[in-house]
Amino acid sequence: xxxxxxxxxxxxxxxxxxxxxxxxxxxxxxxxxxxxxxxxxxxxxxxxxxxxxxxxxxxxxxxxxxxxxxxxxxxxxxxxxxxxxxxxxxxxxxxxxxxxxxxxxxxxxxxxxxxxxxxxxxxxxxxxxxxxxxxxxxxxxxxxxxxxxxxxxxxxxxxxxxxxxxxxxxxxxxxxxxxxxxxxxxxxxxxxxxxxxxxxxxxxxxxxxxxxxxxxxxxxxxxxxxxxxxxxxxxxxxxxxxxxxxxxxxxxxxxxxxxxxxxxxxxxxxxxxxxxxxxxxxxxxxxxxxxxxxxxxxxxxxxxxxxxxxxxxxxxxxxxxxxxxxxxxxxxxxxxxxxxxxxxxxxxxxxxxxxxxxxxxxxxxxxxxxxxxxxxxxxxxxxxxxxxxxxxxxxxxxxxxxxxxxxxxxxxxxxxxxxxxxxxxxxxxxxxxxxxxxxxxxxxxxxxxxxxxxxxxxxxxxxxxxxxxxxxxxxxxxxxxxxxxxxxxxxxxxxxxxxxxxxxxxxxxxxxxxxxxxxxxxxxxxxxxxxxxxxxxxxxxxxxxxxxxxxxxxxxxxxxxxxxxxxxxxxxxxxxxxxxxxxxxxxxxxxxxxxxxxxxxxxxxxxxxxxxxxxxxxxxxxx
Amino acid sequence: xxxxxxxxxxxxxxxxxxxxxxxxxxxxxxxxxxxxxxxxxxxxxxxxxxxxxxxxxxxxxxxxxxxxxxxxxxxxxxxxxxxxxxxxxxxxxxxxxxxxxxxxxxxxxxxxxxxxxxxxxxxxxxxxxxxxxxxxxxxxxxxxxxxxxxxxxxxxxxxxxxxxxxxxxxxxxxxxxxxxxxxxxxxxxxxxxxxxxxxxxxxxxxxxxxxxxxxxxxxxxxxxxxxxxxxxxxxxxxxxxxxxxxxxxxxxxxxxxxxxxxxxxxxxxxxxxxxxxxxxxxxxxxxxxxxxxxxxxxx
Numbered sequence: 001x002x003x004x005x006x007x008x009x010x011x012x013x014x015x016x017x018x019x020x021x022x023x024x025x026x027x028x029x030x031x032x033x034x035x036x037x038x039x040x041x042x043x044x045x046x047x048x049x050x051x052x053x054x055x056x057x058x059x060x061x062x063x064x065x066x067x068x069x070x071x072x073x074x075x076x077x078x079x080x081x082x083x084x085x086x087x088x089x090x091x092x093x094x095x096x097x098x099x100x101x102x103x104x105x106x107x108x109x110x111x112x113x114x115x116x117x118x119x120x121x122x123x124x125x126x127x128x129x130x131x132x133x134x135x136x137x138x139x140x141x142x143x144x145x146x147x148x149x150x151x152x153x154x155x156x157x158x159x160x161x162x163x164x165x166x167x168x169x170x171x172x173x174x175x176x177x178x179x180x181x182x183x184x185x186x187x188x189x190x191x192x193x194x195x196x197x198x199x200x201x202x203x204x205x206x207x208x209x210x211x212x213x214x215x216x217x218x219x220x221x222x223x224x225x226x227x228x229x230x231x232x233x234x235x236x237x238x239x240x241x242x243x244x245x246x247x248x249x250x251x252x253x254x255x256x257x258x259x260x261x262x263x264x265x266x267x268x269x270x271x272x273x274x275x276x277x278x279x280x281x282x283x284x285x286x287x288x289x290x291x292x293x294x295x296x297x298x299x300x301x302x303x304x305x306x307x308x309x310x311x312x313x314x315x316x317x318x319x320x321x322x323x324x325x326x327x328x329x330x331x332x333x334x335x336x337x338x339x340x341x342x343x344x345x346x347x348x349x350x351x352x353x354x355x356x357x358x359x360x361x362x363x364x365x366x367x368x369x370x371x372x373x374x375x376x377x378x379x380x381x382x383x384x385x386x387x388x389x390x391x392x393x394x395x396x397x398x399x400x401x402x403x404x405x406x407x408x409x410x411x412x413x414x415x416x417x418x419x420x421x422x423x424x425x426x427x428x429x430x431x432x433x434x435x436x437x438x439x440x441x442x443x444x445x446x447x448x449x450x451x452x453x454x455x456x457x458x459x460x461x462x463x464x465x466x467x468x469x470x471x472x473x474x475x476x477x478x479x480x481x482x483x484x485x486x487x488x489x490x491x492x493x494x495x496x497x498x499x500x501x502x503x504x505x506x507x508x509x510x511x512x513x514x515x516x517x518x519x520x521x522x523x524x525x526x527x528x529x530x531x532x533x534x535x536x537x538x539x540x541x542x543x544x545x546x547x548x549x550x551x552x553x554x555x556x557x558x559x560x561x562x563x564x565x566x567x568x569x570x571x572x573x574x575x576x577x578x579x580x581x582x583x584x585x586x587x588x589x590x591x592x593x594x595x596x597x598x599x600x601x602x603x604x605x606x607x608x609x610x611x612x613x614x615x616x617x618x619x620x621x622x623x
Numbered sequence: 624x625x626x627x628x629x630x631x632x633x634x635x636x637x638x639x640x641x642x643x644x645x646x647x648x649x650x651x652x653x654x655x656x657x658x659x660x661x662x663x664x665x666x667x668x669x670x671x672x673x674x675x676x677x678x679x680x681x682x683x684x685x686x687x688x689x690x691x692x693x694x695x696x697x698x699x700x701x702x703x704x705x706x707x708x709x710x711x712x713x714x715x716x717x718x719x720x721x722x723x724x725x726x727x728x729x730x731x732x733x734x735x736x737x738x739x740x741x742x743x744x745x746x747x748x749x750x751x752x753x754x755x756x757x758x759x760x761x762x763x764x765x766x767x768x769x770x771x772x773x774x775x776x777x778x779x780x781x782x783x784x785x786x787x788x789x790x791x792x793x794x795x796x797x798x799x800x801x802x803x804x805x806x807x808x809x810x811x812x813x814x815x816x817x818x819x820x821x822x823x824x825x826x827x828x829x830x831x832x833x834x835x836x837x838x839x840x841x842x843x844x845x846x847x848x849x850x851x852x853x854x855x856x857x858x859x860x861x862x863x864x865x866x867x868x869x870x871x872x873x874x875x876x877x878x879x880x881x882x883x884x885x886x887x888x889x890x891x892x893x894x895x896x897x898x899x900x901x902x903x904x905x906x907x908x909x910x911x912x913x914x915x916x917x918x919x920x921x922x
Contacts, residue, residue, distance in 0.1 A: 007626040077783065079764040080757045082810045089628045091808055103785055110787040239641040243674040251670070253638050253789075282633065283669035293630075294637035294670070307645055331785050345790050348645070404788045413794035415784045 007084070010221050011091040013108045013141065015132040016118025021149045025118065025191035026081055026094055027059020029213070032198035035083035059191075078108040088217055102135060102364070102378035103331040106418060109139035110404065113221050116145045116212070121154045121188070125167045131364040133171055137179035138327060138380070138420065140400050143219045144172075145185045147212060152190040156204045161188045174367060180397055187212055230291055232316035233257035233265070234402060236347035236392070237309045241296050249280070250305055251296045252348065255401035257313060259297065260288040266314035267305055268392045269446060271438040273314060274299040308349030310392035318394040318402055320446070321424040322387045325359070327396075330375040332409065332416035336383075337374055342416065344387060346405035352388040353407065359383060375417075384425060390446070396420035443523035447481050451520045452616065453545060456529040457538060457592060458555030459584045460570055461562035463601045464529035467555060470609035471616075472527055478613075482525040485512055500581050506537055513541035520549060525616070533589040553612065554592045557601025559584050629817050632809055636663075637670040638789060639768055639805040643750055644670075644677050646793035647801065650750040651708070653739075654680040656692045657869045658825045659754030659806055661699075662814055665823045666805065668703060679706040681751065683742055685734040686716055687871035689847050695826045710742035722873045723852050731874075740776045743800060750793075750801040758810045768807050774798030811867075812892055819885035828866045829888065831880040835859040842876025 016022040030036045036044070041057075048058040081092040093108030095101070109115065115136040119129050129146075136144060146168050154160050165186040172182050187196060188207055195201030198213040210218065234256035241249030259265075263276045280296040281289050289295045297311065305311075312318060330336045336355060344353035361372035362380040375381045396403030407417035444451050454471065456464040465486045475482040491498075495511055498504040509532050516526045532538050542550040562584065563571045574582035581587045597615055599608045625633065643650050652667060654660050667676040680700055684693075700707035712720075715733045722730040743751060757763050767783055769791040784792050795801060806814070818825060836843040837857045844851075846859045851873060853859070864877035865888075882888045 005626050007628040009628040009631050077765045082758045107785045107787050239645045241674050251641055283672040292634060294634040406787055406790050408792055408794055413796055415792045418787045
């Protein structure tokens, strides 16, 4: 074994049942690559002698780790094994093959890039070979080697091997429509004798393909997406790194694409944009980083980003959804029940989730779908899932990390299911999100409301601001996102350069209208309270909004009442001539012709505000 | 430059360390002072940079560690500016529990396993990060990265949670704790390659030097202080030895070696046909002994 600067890593799954000789095969790989140590070999020798009369090394003993397994002679859990050759380190997920242990195979497959499926040459292909291949493909493994074992027991018959290879092609063809293209290599071998495992041997001169070790050394690492293309940038935020106020760092593993300093990113689900300031990899600043790397990204703008938020390339964003279809492997003794709430974890985010419908259950023996009301342990179903809060995801076949999730039980805390997202069920949202920009509709959906502008017009002292603030409070308590724009917060800032001449009044209203438009674009319900005496200016404001968005509310309070109220003492000053151009006294007020709502400014403010909220809710339903 | 293999292991370990910091209220890094702990600490410094690791170092001190280990431990915590908590099973130490008179099994159970449980309870740690690797021993091959422990600190191999992708289930019931193993997928060879590539400081005991040793049970035991009880025929002799693992000095065997730095250790490992645990006297007590210790809460 030489040290190598270029040493790569391959994680692969082995599957097959007890009798296929899987443990023997892995024990052989470890032994032949010199990765079994002498003391392990001597203890193996001891145990082999105790078990076998002839004292031949029983490699399966290396693999069976837990006492219970060794006593029962079965494998009950995924075991991880390590060996290396000159150029590559291998991590073997050794998964049990019994039907009741589907969950363990799926577990082992979830972190594997290739699979070695074992079959016994004497038996040909069994239903379980198809089942193992199906699960490997379902979990996103593209590279599969069919190890036709025990060839020594069929006299290394080429006909038998060819028949098994052809039959296997048939199974692969059946799976590919669902799983995408699979790359398959069939290898005849004998784990017991060692032929075609590491050493070629001379038992099968007719076989020209790779030995198993050659195959493993050359198969391209990578899962469903890696190796095909790096894809767009993706990074779910794992940990917020803020050592001081000047460093806004977000740590996580990059699950797609590459990122460079000064790249623009979008933060989901909020939809805010930001720019990458610096990238830290391995404790050092770097100009770029790529898929698979654990990084810390600092951004230029102060933004609220927390664990579970998703950083993405703004030109190609994943789905933000709360309803999707997924394949689910059930792993718990307690059956999956539609409607029951579990805790879902995906991309560092957790959300309460429930299966709304089981569309079907996979019969892994016939590889066909059948109807089902529940899923029992080790069953695989196609389900619709609803989450209580939106998640960021994309199809598992597009990106393994963005599409895989687990379900946990609220009470036992056990991991009860694993899922692979097929697609989001909110098609409209999908179309919007893939149009490369965050639209008003998308923001509104996120806020769960219809953005509107309520334009309160009326005389000074008519109660516009009072009414707007009352409505604002009611909307807030209903969980709506709203904001009040009135003279008080506009005249002191945005429009403090404006006076009360007719020209300035027009400017005032135009600027306010533009600001309100931006706020409605942002998804808000805007409550604008301005005297806005001129019909023309109100019509200008209306023209900025989509039909149905602008709701003119005429606060109709008689002049005498307003003058009696005179909260700011303005009428008094106007009457004495101290204020020129005062609406209603020495400047005209044009009553709205067809306001959407007329509020009685002389009635109960509480009741009138309630009426406005009701109007808004009904109006929203129609719109 | 790290090889793609080491880079991938590093990225994975950093992810696990960050996940632990994010998911738990009060985690601690179990610092055993050995080479695996050195690597873990190096990874933690990288994972949270420019912040410091958001958890303290916790050392369970049996009182029988090599003197050089204790000196290295204190210097390391000081150099990195990290909080170090040490815990000893004081009651047992006062009772004079020691590896000579009580045997390795009882001694380990009381001074390590019980002491660790005490420390976790005293400081209320809900997650402890350990340096165990799956390649060390057979029963560890099936260990999870996030390994759940009951309120009585027991590990139930039949109730382990399935662990898919890198989505770790960190949920705990009342009184339950988690053991987290960021180096699960590293081999001894990876650890040394990484130490050499990154120039990570380790206790000098890992490198060959002339040391006073006696031959016991087929291995070399170092006479580290005057508490070492010698048999009538035992005469300490000076030999060029180094250690492949470090623990309590009376239970840790040395191997004869001339490897004076990490690169020479790597070269030696390539020639070696013995696994590292071979030097540990506690594993061979009985068949499946490590699994039994684990069920009781030993790492």
